[in-house]
Amino acid sequence: MWEIAGRSFGSRLMVGTGKFRSHAVMRDALVASGSEIVTVALRRVDLTRPEDDILSFVPSSMTLLPNTSGAVDADEAVRLARLGRAATGADLVKLEVTPDPRTLAPDPIFTLRAAELLVADGFTVLPYCSADPVLCRHLEEAGCATVMPLGAWIGSNRGLRTRDAIEVIVSQASVPVVVDAGLGVPSDAAEAMEIGASAVLVNTAIAVASDPVAMARAFALATEAGRLGFEAGPGAVRDLAEASSPLTGFLS
Amino acid sequence: MSAAPGLFAQHLASGDRLTDVSAWLAPGADLEDLAQRAREVTLQRFGRAVRLFAPLYVSNACLSSCTYCGFSKGLDVARRTLSVPEVAEEAGTLVDRGFRHLLLVSGEHRIEVSADYLVSCVEALRGLVPSISIETQTWSDDTYARLVDAGLEGVVHYQETYDRTRYAEVHVAGWKRDYDRRLASTERAAEAGVRRLGIGALLGLSADWRADVAAVAEHAVWLQRRYWRTEVTVALPRIKPSASGFQPLVPVSDADYVQALCALRLAAPEAGIVLSTREPAALRDGLVRIAVTHMSAGSSTEPGGYSHPGEAQEQFAVSDERTPAEVAAMLRAAGYDPVWKDAFALK
Numbered sequence: 001m002w003e004i005a006g007r008s009f010g011s012r013l014m015v016g017t018g019k020f021r022s023h024a025v026m027r028d029a030l031v032a033s034g035s036e037i038v039t040v041a042l043r044r045v046d047l048t049r050p051e052d053d054i055l056s057f058v059p060s061s062m063t064l065l066p067n068t069s070g071a072v073d074a075d076e077a078v079r080l081a082r083l084g085r086a087a088t089g090a091d092l093v094k095l096e097v098t099p100d101p102r103t104l105a106p107d108p109i110f111t112l113r114a115a116e117l118l119v120a121d122g123f124t125v126l127p128y129c130s131a132d133p134v135l136c137r138h139l140e141e142a143g144c145a146t147v148m149p150l151g152a153w154i155g156s157n158r159g160l161r162t163r164d165a166i167e168v169i170v171s172q173a174s175v176p177v178v179v180d181a182g183l184g185v186p187s188d189a190a191e192a193m194e195i196g197a198s199a200v201l202v203n204t205a206i207a208v209a210s211d212p213v214a215m216a217r218a219f220a221l222a223t224e225a226g227r228l229g230f231e232a233g234p235g236a237v238r239d240l241a242e243a244s245s246p247l248t249g250f251l252s
Numbered sequence: 253m254s255a256a257p258g259l260f261a262q263h264l265a266s267g268d269r270l271t272d273v274s275a276w277l278a279p280g281a282d283l284e285d286l287a288q289r290a291r292e293v294t295l296q297r298f299g300r301a302v303r304l305f306a307p308l309y310v311s312n313a314c315l316s317s318c319t320y321c322g323f324s325k326g327l328d329v330a331r332r333t334l335s336v337p338e339v340a341e342e343a344g345t346l347v348d349r350g351f352r353h354l355l356l357v358s359g360e361h362r363i364e365v366s367a368d369y370l371v372s373c374v375e376a377l378r379g380l381v382p383s384i385s386i387e388t389q390t391w392s393d394d395t396y397a398r399l400v401d402a403g404l405e406g407v408v409h410y411q412e413t414y415d416r417t418r419y420a421e422v423h424v425a426g427w428k429r430d431y432d433r434r435l436a437s438t439e440r441a442a443e444a445g446v447r448r449l450g451i452g453a454l455l456g457l458s459a460d461w462r463a464d465v466a467a468v469a470e471h472a473v474w475l476q477r478r479y480w481r482t483e484v485t486v487a488l489p490r491i492k493p494s495a496s497g498f499q500p501l502v503p504v505s506d507a508d509y510v511q512a513l514c515a516l517r518l519a520a521p522e523a524g525i526v527l528s529t530r531e532p533a534a535l536r537d538g539l540v541r542i543a544v545t546h547m548s549a550g551s552s553t554e555p556g557g558y559s560h561p562g563e564a565q566e567q568f569a570v571s572d573e574r575t576p577a578e579v580a581a582m583l584r585a586a587g588y589d590p591v592w593k594d595a596f597a598l599k
Contacts, residue, residue, distance in 0.1 A: 019299025021587040043382075046352065046593040070596060072447070072481060080596055101483040102476055102522050155297070208299055 002176060002198050004092075005124045005145040007063075009036045012193065013223040014065070014178065016203025017041070019155075020212065023057040029206055031059060033216035038062045039094050039201065041069040042084045055088075065126065067094035073107075074114035081118055093118060094148070095127040104154045108135050112142060119143035128180050131162035136169045136177075146175050148201065151192060152182025155204040159188040163195065170196040186215075186222030193226025194234070255392075258436025260474055264414070270473045276515035277462045283511055290514040290543045293521045301589045303524070303546045304576065305353035306346045307387070309555045310334050310373065312565055314359030316389075316426025318412075320457060320491055320498035322567045323359040325426060329495050329565035332555045333364040336372045343377050345558040349550060349576045352593040353383040355408065357553075357567075360389035360428055367395040371402045378403035383595035385448060389427060390437030396444035403599035407441040408450030409434060410487065413458040414467035418501075422457060438471075442479035449475055450526065452487035455512065456500030464488075465512045469519035476522060485524035485546055488512055492530050492568040506535055510542065517543040529570040536572055537582055549579035 001008045014037040020026035030038055038058055045066075046053050058064060066084035071077035074097065081093045095118065097110040106128050112135065118125045124145045129135055131149035139147050149169055152158035160166065161182065170177050176198035183189050189200045202219050209215035257265065276286060311333035314323045322329065334342065343354060356373055358365040365388055374384055385406030386399065396407065413419050416431055423429045438449050451471050453464035465488065472484045490509065491500045504512075513525060526546040527536055536547065552558050553567040574582070580590035 019301055020589060021300035022584055022589055041594075043594055043596045044591070049350070049592070070594075076598075083596070099481045102480065155299075157296070204299065208295055 004126070004176060009063075011036045011220070011223075012199040012227055013189070013220050014039065014199055014201040015206065015216070016201065017054055017058070018044075018069075018203055019207035023054060025212055026054075026207070027057040027059065029212040029216040030062065032213045032220070033206070034220045036061075036063055037065050039065040039067045039203075042066050042080050042087075043070040045084075045087060047087055063092070064088055064090055065092050065094050066090065067096050067128075068114075069096045069098070071097050071114075072099040073097065074110040074117060077110070077114040078117050078121070081123060082121075085123070091122060092124045093126065095125050106130055106150065108132065112138050115139055115142045115144050126178070131165040131169065133165060133168045133172060136173060140173065140175050144175065146178050146198070147173060148178045148180040150181040151179045151188065152184075154181040156182050157184025157205055158182050159184050160191050163191070166192065166197065167195050186218040189219050190222040190226035190229070193223055194229045196230055199223075254430050255433035255436060257432045258439050259478070260439065260471060261432055261435050263474055264467070264470070269470060270477065271466070271469045271519040273466045273469050273515040273519045276518055277465060277511065281511065283507060283514070286511060286514040286518070287542045290517040291541060293517055294543050294545065297521055298524075298545045300587055301591050302540055302544065302583050303353065303591045303594050304351065304580065305355055305383075305546060305548055306349075306351040306576070307355045307357045307528070307548055307551050307553065308339065308342050308346060309357045309553055309557065309567065310339050311358040311361060311365045312555050312567065313361035313364040314426075315362065316360040316428035317424040318426075318428060318496075319422045319424060320454070320496055322495040322565060324496055327495050327565075330563070332564035333358075333361070334555050336369070336376050338556060338559075339373050340376045340380070342556065342558050343380055347380055350580070350592050351576065352381055353385075353595060354381050355385045355387055355406075355548075357387045358389075360426060362389065362427075365389070367391065367393070367398060370395070371398050374399055374402040374404050378597055378599055382593060382597045385450070387450070390434050392433065392437070392440065394444075396441045396446055400445045401599075403597065404446065405595065405598060406448030406450060406485075407438070407446045408452075408485075409437050409441070410450075410452040410454060410489070411435055411467075411471075412454045413464055414453065414471075415458045415460070415463065418458045438475065439479075442475065442482050447481065448483045448485065449479070450485045450487065451475070452489065452526075454491055455488050455504045455509070456491035456502065459501050461502065461504050461508065461512065465515055469516050472516075472520040472523045476520070483524065484520070484522075485526050486516055486520065487526040487528070488516070489528060489530050492571070495565060509535070510539065513539060513543045529572040530568065532571040533574060533582075537586065540583065540586060540588060547579065549574065550576040
């Protein structure tokens, strides 16, 4: 089990809802992922059309994590978060501030500013952020419930390109570190978990797979395997072979 | 007097290029291979989702004379400019049909379709529709900033053709005759904070459609580099029959058209590609699987045509006459999510 702001979760795989070919496929993939937390872009939510709305395809057992995708500055993110709270009644928000549509790279300055405003407004803030150890310190000090550094550009499926920085962030953080964005195949999720991330968030890799349901299951298994591997305490990496049955063992 | 060349016009004149579409546009290129590559790029960037929008024609009054357009000044056609309440009525009809992304379209008439009028339209619609864009005449004062302040998301200005000589031949009179004013207007909109820019060329207008496709690709990538906060969409409408009686200079075949869109996709992977109901259903269905990410559906090109059809002149005849619900059903059957809402009210 792990916790976000006092709430316990079993699964360490969080999933997104974008880019699926249909709401029905999305729902099946969400179920197959075994995830307990699902993020939904508030810009896609349309409460005036409940029959067709994305929210009605999210299993009710899952914790809804509205996100501010599309916000380009702190004010927009705050406004969207408040709209989300009004719509869902939840104070959880995944903070995304991405002014550059090409990279969708998180804006460190506006993300920190929005986080401060949202924490002050009573939100539980999970910020998507650059894999920057100092920025993650700032976000933590601002009162964020997690930090969510990127593994690679969102939607790129490029894997854990920020591994060195994530290792530092994990070693210093006192809130959960969730590796968000860029994980392309299940082994990427396992790698993030093996270096001590508390959880991973995966969307594109599942949504655009030929078989999203099978891919969701694969990510669930890899996330669990990676976590077990981390908890089991891997042996040290050495330059050369070390005999598994030492020749001088009889001396002791 | 003509406007001075803007930044992109200067870039074009410099001969420097950010893109090279020549291999993809070459006659005899392997079209199936191009389509497969374009599809991969589209899926990776946009996923299995197509954003739906509707054009809302607010006026066909026009002070520009363009030889190919059904709204051209001097044509004896039924003219109409909707009042702001009529615009809201049309928007209400479109909202009932599912749309949450609207494009307000007009001819070029700075008195009937003034900056004040457009600001009033945006203010009237912003509580109803989260994404509002305009496709009107170009503006040179603070109009773009005022519209952004009112809640406008996007501005669409097609250059029609990037060939200066041909541009001058078909744009006979009016503000649209000024090539540089028109081309630089997209830059002015970006500088005013407009977050979605639409550009494009009208294929069939110039004898060298490949040159226009190359220019659109270059323009898209140049805009993305310079205005990094801005989302760019591109479109390559083909000339349709209209009250103008204009005939295309060269035919652009369906195969040419597919090749053009593949080249655009490969040259500008992050640009949205827009396809209107000008094109027939079968071609639209095919292109959605390759490169298209934004589609209109159930369109009327006549002011007031959604709530009160048949009372004014249409700009051109649409080809795909399916209802929005039928287009959405086609997308679902093809394995794509029809995205009715992908925006939030900016004001």
